[in-house]
Amino acid sequence: MKMSDIIKQLRLQKGLTQEELGKxxxxxxxxxxxxxxxxxxxxxxxxxxxxxxxxxxxxxYLMGLEDNVNYGINNGIIGNNNQNNNISNGxxxxxxxxxxxxxxxxxxxxxxxxxxxxxxxxxxxSKK
Numbered sequence: 001m002k003m004s005d006i007i008k009q010l011r012l013q014k015g016l017t018q019e020e021l022g023k024x025x026x027x028x029x030x031x032x033x034x035x036x037x038x039x040x041x042x043x044x045x046x047x048x049x050x051x052x053x054x055x056x057x058x059x060x061y062l063m064g065l066e067d068n069v070n071y072g073i074n075n076g077i078i079g080n081n082n083q084n085n086n087i088s089n090g091x092x093x094x095x096x097x098x099x100x101x102x103x104x105x106x107x108x109x110x111x112x113x114x115x116x117x118x119x120x121x122x123x124x125x126s127k128k
Contacts, residue, residue: 001113003064004038009117010055010062011036015124025050 001009011021011032018032025047034040035047052059060066104112 001064001110002038003043003062004036005113006062006064007032007051008036009113009120010051010057012117012120012124014055015120021054024054 011018014021016024017029018036019029022029022032027047031040031047035043048059048062052062055062058066104115107115
C-alpha cells in the first residue's frame with residue numbers, strides 16, 4: 001500500500017478531518033491533502049515521525065515499507081500482534097460479524113484495506 005493511502009486510512013480510522021490532522025502534527029490542511037493525494041514525494045522526516053507517533057505505527061509502516069503494524073492501531077483491531085487484542089474482546093462474534101470476517105479473509109490485502117476504509121468512513125458518519 002502507498003504512503004498516501006496509509007495516511008488517509010489512518011486519519012479516517014481516527015475520524016479526523018484533514019484540517020484536524022494538520023493541526024495535530026503542525027502543518028496546514030493543504031499539506032495533509034497533498035500527502036493523501038501522493039503529490040508530496042519527499043515528505044519531511046519530522047512530519048513522518050509526527051504522523052507515525054500520533055497513529056502509533058512505525059515510520060516504516062507509514063511509508064509503506066512494511067506490512068506488519070507492530071505498534072497496534074485502532075484500539076488493537078489491527079496490529080499489535082497480541083492474541084488478547086481482537087475485535088470481539090473475548091465475546092462471541094455475531095453471525096454477521098463472522099460473515100464479514102470470512103469474506104474479508106478471502107480478499108486481497110488491497111481489497112481488505114478498501115473494506116476497512118469504507119467501514120471506518122461509515123463509522124465516522126454515524127458519529128456525526
